[in-house]
Amino acid sequence: MSDDTINTDPYTGAAGGWGSMKSLAEIGLREKNGPETARELTRQNKPGGFMCVSCAWGKPAHPHVAEFCENGAKATAWELTSYRTTPEFFARHTIAELRGWKDFDLEQAGRLTHPMKYDGATDKYVAVSWAEAFADIGAHLKRYDPKKVVFYASGRASLETSYMWALMARMYGSQNLPDSSNMCHETTSVGLKSAIGSPVGTIHLSDYDVCDAIFYFGQNPGTNSPRFLHPLRSCAKRGVEIVVFNPLKERGLERFTDPQNPIEMATGKSTPIASQYHQVKAGGDIAAILGICKYVIEADDQCQRINAPAILDHAFIAEHTTGFDAFADMARATDWSTIEHESGLSRQDIEAAGAVYARSKRVICVYGMGLTQHVHGIDNLHTLVNLMLLRGNVGKPGAGFGPVRGHSNVQGQRTVGITEKPELAPLDRLKELYDFEPPREKGWDTVDACEHIIDGSAQAFLGLGGNLARAVPDTAAIEPAWQRLDLTVSIATKLNRTHLLPGRNCYLLPCLGRIETDEQAGGAQAVTMEDSFSRIYGSRGRATPAAETLLSEPAIVAGIATATLAPNPKVDWNAWVGNYDLVRDAIEATYPDKFDRFNDRMWTPGGFWKGVPAAHRQWLTESGRAEFNIPTALNATGFAEAPGRFRLMTLRSNDQFNTTVYGYHDRFRGIKGTRDVVLMNRADMAEMGLAPHDLVDMVGDADETTERRVPKLMVVPYDIPRGCVGGYYPECNILISVKHKAEQSHVPAAKSVPVRLERAA
Structure with missing residues (x-):
């Protein structure tokens, strides 16, 4: 149901606000949802209610009046739709016909x-x-x-x-x-497990209340986890420095209008989120993070020389880690010109981020598939762990790793x-x-x-x-x-x-x-799930089954x-x-160690924690310590630069959750009526002689004989690093070989895919 009218005017508003409210109203009308949907939304993500069928963000013990986001409400409306796909539907349509839909x-x-x-x-x-x-x-x-x-x-x-x-x-x-x-966070499971002994995040939702800084890599909360915008807004308002590394400017990381704040809704005001925003090249995060480490290590070296207070947490490093000296030597030896080239960032910008890290006592590192879906994704994670270990930012309040998971x-x-x-x-x-x-x-x-x-x-x-x-x-x-x-x-x-x-x-x-009532021989049943913070919740549906x-x-x-x-x-x-x-x-x-008294605890407000050893500084690694690792590459893409070769990042729209497409309006990117687009830097467009809305074919540029092609994509000028392009998932999956995957974790490397562009015939 693409719109006949295609619009690519840039979006100038904040995340949230009236745009979210309008989007929810539109899907409710389209799905012809009845009063039952409105009733269920009041129970969504609340103690005793049902847990959202969309993302895995945490469910607070003391929820907001509306503890759902735009995409979570869309998922509920989508599931409680009034439409039915019956045997009569299938009698009218062959599979061959439906493939054309x-x-x-x-x-x-x-x-x-x-x-x-x-x-x-x-x-x-x-x-x-x-x-x-x-x-x-x-x-x-x-x-x-x-x-x-x-x-x-x-x-x-x-x-x-x-x-x-x-x-x-x-x-x-x-x-x-x-x-x-x-498909997404296996790199986390392998990378964190090998470096700190625990394969999941180490923080609690409450750690956002006491952190000093947030370093944010390759995740878009406005589209993928909008409820995260509330703690980000609270952090920004109390002066937490939020340093973002992401190739695209994502509106949810720039500013947010809280739909539950009457003043912001009435005045149109919004809260700025990122205090620094660095548009790293796709696949350039290893170099960017290494640059921060280099700055902090060398600043600490200078403090040692002049007998000033240390920047590194030497006591933590000595007691809890191994491999520091080799990594520190590598960071010192890597020249800034290499770091700048591989990251696409200036030394000045990386040092500005490093200065924030050096002065912050409690740092949370947030990341998503922008780090995990690369050939050298494990190096991304290991270098991030190195950064956090330098100042002991694991296993203390307000500090640690916060990978943002997708499915609930x-x-x-x-x-x-x-x-x-x-x-x-x-x-x-x-x-x-x-x-x-x-x-x-x-x-x-x-x-x-x-x-x-x-x-x-x-x-x-x-x-x-x-x-x-x-x-x-x-x-x-x-x-x-x-x-x-x-x-x-x-x-x-x-x-x-x-x-x-x-x-x-x-x-x-x-x-x-x-969300539906599950009536069995023993009565109405409830189920459980685990969020990104390793907390377990009960969930009970009450809607009428379809x-x-x-x-x-x-x-x-x-x-x-x-x-x-x-x-x-x-x-x-x-x-x-x-x-x-x-x-x-x-x-x-x-699993008695994780699920003791499971049935008794499943309705604990805010969930019960299954426990994460690294959060207690228990390192279940081969060495028994948290391990510094030397990255094997500074470019995470796994392929070389070449004339005419671009790095494709596959993206989700604001109107989408994974492969579920709710509509054709990517509001935050200003794209309406189509998904057949390629986002390009204007300088790259000029070099190729392309104008806005020209049509190009995107062609796989891996070193293999199989041709992979997505035809007739509309060129949309966008604020994206040179040499990088963006296209929608899953439409662009045809361009990714199954062999183009993360080493060790085997995650498809969908955030840096080698492609070239040809004018459409």
Whole structure:
């Protein structure tokens, strides 16, 4: 549903404000939401209510009157839409026809209502009974090699469902448990784990109340986590210096009008957010962070020479770290001209940031996929850890790491066993509890799964939510390969592009949404999830289900499990479905250190903390200390500069959450009516002889023979570093090879993709 009128006038307003209010009103009218939606919004992200189905930002114990953001409210309106995708809908449309629809239009068709099976003879989905679907899926799974079956989990599924999903996969014999983390924050899991021994953030939401400075890298709160704007606004108002490193000027990091502040809404005033804003080149963060480290180390050297108070926390470094001397020597030896070239920033700007770091006692480092989605993303994280260790900014109030996660429970899924890495799952404990032999070999992560689907060695794909075929790289290779799988099963609430790539046997299984009442044999059920701060919350839906024919996610997992696995007296799948307390008891038995008294604590206002050792300065690393690491490269892109080669950053719009497109108005970037654009620096445009709204093809420029091309993108002049361009995700995924991934973590390197531009024919 793109708009016939395309507009690219720059947006001059603040984040939030009346623009957010208007956007919410528009989606409510479009979805024809009733009074029930307004009622549910009052319960969103509040103790005893339901946890947002969008991002994983923290839920305070003492919430705002409206504890939801623009995108969170859109997600609620989207899920509680009045539209339905019924068997009659599928009778009217072939799959070939639906492939011609845009992503927005597919999901706008409404909530799925019946289990469906693909009929190749008619190229249509046809309704089947739940019993028939489970029996046929189970019969197929029994014929496959478990090591060639993928059990993917989207980051929205609850802790209860995720635990059941992982247990089912391992009892079946598969360790192929990729999830959304593999696409975004796996670099965090690997990089932080190796450097400080904990794979997640170390701060609490309350640390923002006492920090002195925030260093902010590669994350856009205005689009990806708008509720974060409230603590950022509070920090800015009390004088916290917020130093931002991001290639694009993002409005949420510039200024914010609080929609819940009557004075700001009435006067149009806003709060400035960033005190410094440095537009680092895509892939230039290693050099920028190293430059800050160099400044601080050399300033401390000077203090030592003149017997002035130290800048570095030498006591912390001596007691808690290893590798400092080698890293400090490397930082001193790296010349400023190299740092300036690789970062795209001036020495003066980097030193200005360094001066803030040097004088601040409690610093929080915030980052997102702008750091993780690069070939050398691990070096990004390690260099960031080095910076924080220099002044002991880990494991004390108001200081630490604050990675901002996307999906609402993507971190929690890992906590309860969704992982392809055997060392991260309590396999011996599972064997003891359930009397089976779990697989011990490493399974497939998301990129591995894509490679096996492309080469034909994967036999089946089961997806617990998500739109994976649309989200992953190498779209042109993935889409035909997906249809060669022998079995594809998707558990979903709405239709998306992955469902239009049916395997030879294919099922589409509709589930209840988190906001809806989940009535089981034991009464109305609740679920739990974990946020970016490692806190666990209960969530209870009360909205009327979209259809009486829907099953809950746990019921669907149990249905597949009982049809596939041999009976096991230690696992009563049906009893678990009837009472989710029993699933939580099983989680507690499996992870007693994190989930002690799980059922008793799940409704704790503000959630209960599962614990992060590094937050207590307990370093579970090989050395037993926090480790300084020397970066292997100063350019995170993994490719060389070349004439005509640009660094593409894939982006989300203000009207989008991951692959879900809510509309065609990227308000903060001033782009309305289309997503087929490329953001360019005006000097780069002039050098290529391009004018605004000219059409270009974006072509992959990796050193390989496969051609990847996105045709006829409209050129939009934008404040972006030279040599860098921006384009929307997932439309630009076709340009990313599955081989273009982060070293060690295998995250697709979507924030620095080599491309060139050609005038459209």
